[in-house]
Amino acid sequence: xxxxxxxxxxxxARSAIVDFVERVTAAGGPxxxxxxxxxxxxxxxxxxxxxxxxxxxxxxTVRRFAEMAAADPALQQKQxxxxxxxxxxxxxxxxxxxxxxxxDDDLKLLMGAVTEAFDSVTVENYDAxxxxxxxxxxxxxxxxxxxGCGYAPxxxxxxxxxxxxxxxxxxxxxxxxxxxxxxxxxxxxxxxRIIGSAxxxxxxxxxxxxxxxxxxAMDFFDDGPEKPIRIWSRIGxxxxxxxxxxxxxxxxxxxSGQPDRPxxxxxxxxxxxxxxxxxxxGAEEALDHARERDWTVVxxxxxxxxxxxxxxx
Amino acid sequence: xxxxxxxxxxxxARSAIVDFVERVTAAGGPxxxxxxxxxxxxxxxxxxxxxxxxxxxxxxTVRRFAEMAAADPALQQKQxxxxxxxxxxxxxxxxxxxxxxxxDDDLKLLMGAVTEAFDSVTVENYDAxxxxxxxxxxxxxxxxxxxGCGYAPxxxxxxxxxxxxxxxxxxxxxxxxxxxxxxxxxxxxxxxRIIGSAxxxxxxxxxxxxxxxxxxAMDFFDDGPEKPIRIWSRIGxxxxxxxxxxxxxxxxxxxSGQPDRPxxxxxxxxxxxxxxxxxxxGAEEALDHARERDWTVVxxxxxxxxxxxxxxx
Numbered sequence: 001x002x003x004x005x006x007x008x009x010x011x012x013a014r015s016a017i018v019d020f021v022e023r024v025t026a027a028g029g030p031x032x033x034x035x036x037x038x039x040x041x042x043x044x045x046x047x048x049x050x051x052x053x054x055x056x057x058x059x060x061t062v063r064r065f066a067e068m069a070a071a072d073p074a075l076q077q078k079q080x081x082x083x084x085x086x087x088x089x090x091x092x093x094x095x096x097x098x099x100x101x102x103x104d105d106d107l108k109l110l111m112g113a114v115t116e117a118f119d120s121v122t123v124e125n126y127d128a129x130x131x132x133x134x135x136x137x138x139x140x141x142x143x144x145x146x147x148g149c150g151y152a153p154x155x156x157x158x159x160x161x162x163x164x165x166x167x168x169x170x171x172x173x174x175x176x177x178x179x180x181x182x183x184x185x186x187x188x189x190x191x192x193r194i195i196g197s198a199x200x201x202x203x204x205x206x207x208x209x210x211x212x213x214x215x216x217a218m219d220f221f222d223d224g225p226e227k228p229i230r231i232w233s234r235i236g237x238x239x240x241x242x243x244x245x246x247x248x249x250x251x252x253x254x255x256s257g258q259p260d261r262p263x264x265x266x267x268x269x270x271x272x273x274x275x276x277x278x279x280x281x282g283a284e285e286a287l288d289h290a291r292e293r294d295w296t297v298v299x300x301x302x303x304x305x306x307x308x309x310x311x312x313x
Numbered sequence: 314x315x316x317x318x319x320x321x322x323x324x325x326a327r328s329a330i331v332d333f334v335e336r337v338t339a340a341g342g343p344x345x346x347x348x349x350x351x352x353x354x355x356x357x358x359x360x361x362x363x364x365x366x367x368x369x370x371x372x373x374t375v376r377r378f379a380e381m382a383a384a385d386p387a388l389q390q391k392q393x394x395x396x397x398x399x400x401x402x403x404x405x406x407x408x409x410x411x412x413x414x415x416x417d418d419d420l421k422l423l424m425g426a427v428t429e430a431f432d433s434v435t436v437e438n439y440d441a442x443x444x445x446x447x448x449x450x451x452x453x454x455x456x457x458x459x460x461g462c463g464y465a466p467x468x469x470x471x472x473x474x475x476x477x478x479x480x481x482x483x484x485x486x487x488x489x490x491x492x493x494x495x496x497x498x499x500x501x502x503x504x505x506r507i508i509g510s511a512x513x514x515x516x517x518x519x520x521x522x523x524x525x526x527x528x529x530a531m532d533f534f535d536d537g538p539e540k541p542i543r544i545w546s547r548i549g550x551x552x553x554x555x556x557x558x559x560x561x562x563x564x565x566x567x568x569s570g571q572p573d574r575p576x577x578x579x580x581x582x583x584x585x586x587x588x589x590x591x592x593x594x595g596a597e598e599a600l601d602h603a604r605e606r607d608w609t610v611v612x613x614x615x616x617x618x619x620x621x622x623x624x625x626x
Contacts, residue, residue, distance in 0.1 A: 036503065123545055124572065167505075176546075176549075177549070180549045190349065191548065191549030191550060192480075192505075192547065192548045192549055192550070194549065198546060201542045201545065201546070202538075202542075203538035203539075203541050203542055203564055203568070205564065205567055209571055209572060210541065210564070210567045210568045210571065212541060212542060212545050212568075219546075225515075225516035226516075228516050228523065228525060229514045229515075229516055229525060232436055232514065232525050233489075233511060233514070233532075234505065234547065235504065235505045236489075236490070236493045236503075236504025236505055236507065237504060237505070251516055251518065251523070254518055254523045255516070255523045255525075258522055258523065259437065259522060
């Protein structure tokens with residue numbers, strides 16, 4: 001099929017993609033893969049959309065903290081609700097910086113509160129909250145709505161793969177049900193193809209209605225070795241193409257392809273301070289592995305002629 | 314779309330199906346449902362294929378016990394390996410009978426052994442074992458291979474729903490990865506649409522290969538209230554059509570449709586000793602609910618002109 005990878009510069013990354021897709025779709029060729037087995041998996045934060053200065057989901061959850069603090073003055077004195085109530089993003093940023101330095105105390109406080117933020121909310125109510133957030137919320141520094149923060153070259157890649165018989169899944173450390181309501185609009189990926197971290201759910205049956213409610217506890221955190229496990233659980237096939245941007249994506253990339261199929265493994269390198277961000281924190285090991293194993297590193301600066309689409313859906 | 318429900322007798326069950334499908338596909342009608350939301354879920358054991366005199370998966374696992382006992386004489390003196398080694402199906406049957414009478418000691422022994430039977434086996438090796446089983450194994454009393462024990466009317470229903478834009482999922486208490494290798498062949502349902510119970514998995518990375526290995530412990534048992542939870546986890550939508558045959562299917566059926574969509578809920582009634590089996594054990598509560606709530610009960614004896622297909626795939 002023809003390519004419309006217009007936001008990809010001519011270069012090694014684009015060539016790696018096109019060469020791989022041509023190999024696995026060449027009927028009768030040595031690397032031909034049946035359409036049903038053309039599974040591609042994508043990390044989300046930092047791979048399909050921008051994850052700086054904080055993950056989009058964290059912004060959503062901080063707004064929830066502020067709402068909780070407004071309703072309960074006692075929370076206004078406790079972190080992380082205090083920071084949210086006072087719009088003090090410094091505390092949140094410092095928690096992340098401390099985390100990278102090995103001090104996880106504040107991050108644990110934050111993650112505990114994240115886990116409890118939607119306790120007993122129904123799946124339908126959560127869906128409506130996420131949709132409302134994306135209708136209105138803007139990225140804090142990029143001057144565009146969050147729903148305009150998906151990477152245009154990656155959306156083109158998703159369409160190109162689909163046109164070549166691939167099924168695209170998102171396998172993210174982010175919350176599965178936070179991505180589902182917006183992934184169709186941003187990426188054309190439907191809810192059943194969203195794999196992500198999950199809160200526990202409980203089932204409640206009333207006289208006239210049944211509900212699923214979130215628990216204040218994680219079911220699992222979809223990162224690192226959990227990614228291939230959750231990919232298998234959901235799909236029942238190994239991917240042949242996988243894209244990530246951090247150390248937590250390494251097992252997903254390593255799991256792709258083998259034992260008997262080819263694979264294309266890619267890492268997005270954030271090296272573009274002008275158009276997006278420039279950072280490698282959390283990706284050092286992944287980049288080392290990529291170099292050792294000849295995986296494809298995509299330089300945002302050099303491989304992408306365009307980072308964000310001018311049209312916002 | 315035209316119907317080819319040739320194994321369904323004219324009667325209330327067939328009418329309920331056709332009426333429902335016509336309602337939800339009638340563009341502009343009050344019950345129209347977008348194709349993306351036309352999700353149908355099916356229990357497997359006793360709903361899509363025969364579950365008597367024992368679940369197919371149990372036969373598969375008993376053969377594994379026999380293999381384990383042959384390799385380890387100590388196991389030949391311990392249940393349930395002893396029964397498998399001696400081809401003593403009486404012990405297994407008695408364990409089930411005791412279970413229905415409230416004595417779960419032998420069943421617990423059996424289920425513990427089932428959980429451990431594939432400890433440290435890779436997902437690919439398990440897949441190959443399941444395929445080999447279905448290539449050769451016959452049902453103990455029906456005089457046909459297990460792969461010929463799917464219900465012809467249900468396969469027709471799956472095709473009819475597909476032709477009307479539905480996506481069919483299997484939501485079974487049976488092991489997900491036991492169904493996956495054969496569900497395409499029997500039902501035309503691909504691995505990514507199989508929801509079932511799951512053993513825990515662990516990820517192992519070697520120098521040249523990565524593997525997923527089963528643990529000797531369940532991740533979850535997909536029955537009762539767990540069914541709607543796992544359906545949501547996998548699909549992210551409520552089904553609008555659901556079919557089961559036992560008490561463990563009640564929450565799945567109740568979860569379908571609402572809050573704002575129509576639903577068709579069906580129970581298969583095993584009342585056909587001549588062509589299949591006649592039993593209600595384990596389905597009493599479900600049948601009571603169905604009568605109270607006007608759910609559709611499908612009589613195998615009266616609603617199906619044909620139970621099994623003469624052609625075995």
